Amino acid sequence: MSDWKSSACILCECNCGIEVQLGGKDDREIVRIRGDKAHPASRGYLCQKASGLNYYQNSKDRLSSPLRRRADGTFEAIDWDTAIREVSERLLTLRDREGGERIFYYGGGGQGNHLPGGYATAIRRILGMQYRSNALAQEKTGEFWVNGQMFGGHVKGDFEHCEVAIFLGKNPWHSHGVPRARAWLRDFSKDPARTLIVIDPVVSETAEFADIHLRVKPGTDAWLLAAMVAMLVQQEKYRGDWLAQHSTGLDKVLAAFADIPVAHYCEAAAVPLSQVQQAVDAISGAASVAMAEDLGVQMNRHSTLVSYLEKLLWVLCGHFGNPGGQYIPASLQNIAGSGRSSRKSPVVGAPIISGLVPCNVIADEILTDHPDRYRGMVIEAANPVHSLADSRRFAEALRSLDTVVVIDVAMTETARLADYVLPAATQYEKWEATFFNFEFPDNYFHLRKPLFEAPGHALPEAEIHARLAEAMGAMPVALCDELTKALAEGGRPAYRERFMRALAEDPGLADLAPVILYRTLGPGLPEGADAAAILWPVALGFAMREPDALQRAGFEGEPMERGEALFDAMVAQHSGVVFASDEYDNSWRRLGNEHRVRLDIPDLLEELPVLATECAELVSADYPFLLMAGERRDYSANTIYRDPGWRRKDPQGALRMNPEDAGRLGISSGDQARVTTRVGTALAQVAVTARMQPGHVSLPNGFGLDNEDGSRSGVAVNELTSLDARDRFAGTPHHKIVPARIEAVH
Ligand SMILES: Nc1nc2c(c(=O)[nH]1)N[C@H]1C(S)=C(S)[C@@H](COP(=O)(O)OP(=O)(O)OC[C@H]3O[C@@H](n4cnc5c(=O)[nH]c(N)nc54)[C@H](O)[C@@H]3O)O[C@H]1N2
Numbered sequence: 001m002s003d004w005k006s007s008a009c010i011l012c013e014c015n016c017g018i019e020v021q022l023g024g025k026d027d028r029e030i031v032r033i034r035g036d037k038a039h040p041a042s043r044g045y046l047c048q049k050a051s052g053l054n055y056y057q058n059s060k061d062r063l064s065s066p067l068r069r070r071a072d073g074t075f076e077a078i079d080w081d082t083a084i085r086e087v088s089e090r091l092l093t094l095r096d097r098e099g100g101e102r103i104f105y106y107g108g109g110g111q112g113n114h115l116p117g118g119y120a121t122a123i124r125r126i127l128g129m130q131y132r133s134n135a136l137a138q139e140k141t142g143e144f145w146v147n148g149q150m151f152g153g154h155v156k157g158d159f160e161h162c163e164v165a166i167f168l169g170k171n172p173w174h175s176h177g178v179p180r181a182r183a184w185l186r187d188f189s190k191d192p193a194r195t196l197i198v199i200d201p202v203v204s205e206t207a208e209f210a211d212i213h214l215r216v217k218p219g220t221d222a223w224l225l226a227a228m229v230a231m232l233v234q235q236e237k238y239r240g241d242w243l244a245q246h247s248t249g250l251d252k253v254l255a256a257f258a259d260i261p262v263a264h265y266c267e268a269a270a271v272p273l274s275q276v277q278q279a280v281d282a283i284s285g286a287a288s289v290a291m292a293e294d295l296g297v298q299m300n301r302h303s304t305l306v307s308y309l310e311k312l313l314w315v316l317c318g319h320f321g322n323p324g325g326q327y328i329p330a331s332l333q334n335i336a337g338s339g340r341s342s343r344k345s346p347v348v349g350a351p352i353i354s355g356l357v358p359c360n361v362i363a364d365e366i367l368t369d370h371p372d373r374y375r376g377m378v379i380e381a382a383n384p385v386h387s388l389a390d391s392r393r394f395a396e397a398l399r400s401l402d403t404v405v406v407i408d409v410a411m412t413e414t415a416r417l418a419d420y421v422l423p424a425a426t427q428y429e430k431w432e433a434t435f436f437n438f439e440f441p442d443n444y445f446h447l448r449k450p451l452f453e454a455p456g457h458a459l460p461e462a463e464i465h466a467r468l469a470e471a472m473g474a475m476p477v478a479l480c481d482e483l484t485k486a487l488a489e490g491g492r493p494a495y496r497e498r499f500m501r502a503l504a505e506d507p508g509l510a511d512l513a514p515v516i517l518y519r520t521l522g523p524g525l526p527e528g529a530d531a532a533a534i535l536w537p538v539a540l541g542f543a544m545r546e547p548d549a550l551q552r553a554g555f556e557g558e559p560m561e562r563g564e565a566l567f568d569a570m571v572a573q574h575s576g577v578v579f580a581s582d583e584y585d586n587s588w589r590r591l592g593n594e595h596r597v598r599l600d601i602p603d604l605l606e607e608l609p610v611l612a613t614e615c616a617e618l619v620s621a622d623y624p625f626l627l628m629a630g631e632r633r634d635y636s637a638n639t640i641y642r643d644p645g646w647r648r649k650d651p652q653g654a655l656r657m658n659p660e661d662a663g664r665l666g667i668s669s670g671d672q673a674r675v676t677t678r679v680g681t682a683l684a685q686v687a688v689t690a691r692m693q694p695g696h697v698s699l700p701n702g703f704g705l706d707n708e709d710g711s712r713s714g715v716a717v718n719e720l721t722s723l724d725a726r727d728r729f730a731g732t733p734h735h736k737i738v739p740a741r742i743e744a745v746h
């Protein structure tokens with residue numbers, strides 16, 4: 001067995017530090033895993049999911065060669081030169097014939113890998129691809145849009161220091177999203193001076209820790225939160241003095257909530273008025289409140305309106321820019337984008353928020369005779385045939401395209417429909433990192449070193465994109481030679497000077513920067529860290545934007561020198577580097593709108609009266625249940641683990657159901673039931689549990705992957721979800737509230 005080596009878990013945005021020992025044949029397996037105590041954010045913490053990482057590294061579905069589809073639909077192995085040449089030719093031909101904007105880019109990274117999307121920008125620019133998307137456009141874009149307008153940036157809650165913590169449609173016990181979530185929940189709930197509020201229809205593991213659990217009726221959070229904001233307004237519990245100093249638009253908000261019938265809305269949400277009052281008093285009376293919302297509301301009815309109401313709730317009480325409140329983190333690379341939505345998608349005219357086309361319109365923008373329909377797609381590090389609503393229709397859309405290229409480590413449901421499949425090195429065979437860096441006051445970045453050499457057939461995405469750029473004839477060869485020479489002769493200062501000059505002379509070169517840096521700066525980096533080259537402008541840019549936070553983190557000298565030192569530290573460290581040591585006041589500096597919170601979002605204030613007339617009830621005689629399609633559980637990890645063998649519990653991913661419903665339908669735990677929605681039908685094994693409300697059922701996320709022999713473990717939930725059930729503003733799907741029928745199968 002090898003020595004302990006450090007890396008990180010790639011299964012959720014926390015990216016906890018791990019230490020691993022390698023063993024097995026040729027030391028190609030991860031045989032032991034423990035938490036890395038030296039990792040600044042996770043400090044040795046792991047959840048049980050990390051122990052299965054060898055199922056990812058040595059996946060049964062691992063690709064072993066570039067593949068090309070034959071006319072009969074089967075695949076043949078081809079060598080890399082052929083693959084790169086043919087993919088470049090196909091994409092260039094498609095661009096010349098239909099226009100680059102007809103080629104769509106999907107993905108770019110997941111829970112552990114954000115460098116592929118960075119390198120792919122070069123290819124997108126070379127081809128003139130204008131439209132793209134990824135999973136964020138089926139979860140976070142509504143929140144990004146609200147944050148963009150109210151704060152001009154992405155906002156996070158300071159859970160470490162808050163007096164009151166609120167989770168809205170979020171179950172951190174399983175999903176995390178808060179560092180060391182389980183340890184945090186245990187500690188927080190033991191402290192009598194602190195209050196945990198959970199808003200969830202399910203008695204989730206997180207809700208079991210709550211001091212106040214608002215057990216809302218599924219899909220009625222808009223009514224509940226409107227009532228809570230209205231209580232603040234009508235009982236004058238908002239902080240008028242603070243708001244006068246720090247915000248704009250208060251009058252409009254006060255007017256909009258003055259007449260909301262609080263008791264009536266609490267009833268619509270099925271939460272006792274007295275309990276709602278207790279929560280509102282805790283929020284308005286606390287010194288600090290940290291709040292986080294997640295999929296339970298973001299993939300639900302009125303999701304964008306709910307994001308807005310959620311933010312009004314704490315900001316009206318002044319819980320921003322203070323210890324334990326909300327903050328705007330110092331970001332290396334802003335993955336939330338601007339939240340702006342000035343562009344529209346070409347066929348449906350859906351809002352493009354933070355540069356992302358809503359996932360739910362992509363299939364409709366292909367399966368049409370509209371002249372602007374997409375004709376080709378490049379999909380990288382994502383499995384949209386499994387993860388997007390109405391996956392059968394998405395599969396049909398892929399089949400109808402001229403060219404589909406998939407870059408993945410495994411033969412996925414999506415790869416099976418590609419014309420070309422390009423095998424990537426796994427995240428443990430290359431330099432990799434994420435930009436999920438939201439910590440405060442100290443913020444960390446962790447560039448992971450490879451644990452294994454990549455097998456000959458698999459390449460890091462940086463190399464794949466560089467080869468594609470070269471095959472497309474887009475690489476400025478003479479400039480690359482000069483840059484290489486400058487680096488060899490004058491080191492990084494000379495390289496920097498030459499690079500900046502080239503950009504000044506031809507700003508268009510910025511489009512190609514990722515692959516130019518990879519080919520010229522990369523080879524000079526220590527330990528074969530070529531793929532880290534893209535981080536150099538990221539580090540320098542950060543030093544220019546946030547010189548003080550960087551200096552407090554220990555980086556001295558002129559800002560440019562601080563940036564260079566940060567880049568060196570990123571490459572050299574093993575367990576993460578602190579790049580920002582922040583102060584609470586900085587949130588005010590980063591706030592848009594002249595350093596004031598903008599309280600009024602006209603579109604959403606106009607939407608509010610809809611609640612007065614819309615029926616909070618969603619079920620019908622045909623579909624009397626509400627299905628939560630895609631819950632996070634012990635043994636769910638998106639589709640990163642493809643082998644169902646890692647699941648020690650609940651291998652089929654049970655359909656959870658309340659005892660009353662089960663009794664009425666004559667179903668017991670372990671029985672089969674048929675789940676039918678407007679879109680599809682599936683058989684599931686039932687688990688009866690009082691965690692669920694009557695009328696509410698749940699299936700887990702990430703199950704039902706296709707095995708090679710055609711078998712499956714569990715239900716592929718997106719065969720049950722529909723494309724048209726989506727938010728008016730952000731186009732995000734209503735996966736958590738799918739009207740369904742359940743029947744016993746005996
Ligand atoms: N174990 C595990 N962890 C994961 C992942 C995984 O696949 N498995 N995936 C990661 C990813 S990509 C993400 S985005 C996060 C998501 O993390 P979460 O959003 O926390 O996960 P979910 O289980 O999808 O939904 C959260 C909660 O919403 C509640 N909910 C359902 N309907 C409603 C409703 O109408 N109102 C309210 N208020 N709540 C409702 C559910 O009961 C559930 O407790 O998890 C990450 N972590």
Ligand SMILES: Nc1nc2c(c(=O)[nH]1)N[C@H]1C(S)=C(S)[C@@H](COP(=O)(O)OP(=O)(O)OC[C@H]3O[C@@H](n4cnc5c(=O)[nH]c(N)nc54)[C@H](O)[C@@H]3O)O[C@H]1N2
Pocket residue numbers: 110111113116134135136138139295299380381382383384386387388389407408409410412424425426427461629630631637638639640701717718721735
């Ligand atoms: N009904 C329903 N649908 C949902 C959800 C839900 O709650 N309900 N949740 C949604 C959410 S929040 C998310 S985030 C999405 C997730 O869905 P997707 O964004 O589609 O991503 P993952 O399932 O995480 O799959 C990641 C892919 O990346 C591949 N991969 C892993 N490592 C590498 C690598 O190093 N390089 C490359 N090129 N590929 C790699 C894996 O093999 C896998 O195919 O699902 C969404 N879909």
Ligand code: SF4
Pocket residue numbers: 009010011012013014015016045046047048049050176
């Ligand atoms: S919380 Fe669990 S799944 Fe998330 S990164 Fe840490 S160990 Fe991995």
Ligand SMILES: [Mo]
Pocket residue numbers: 135139
């Ligand atoms: Mo996600």
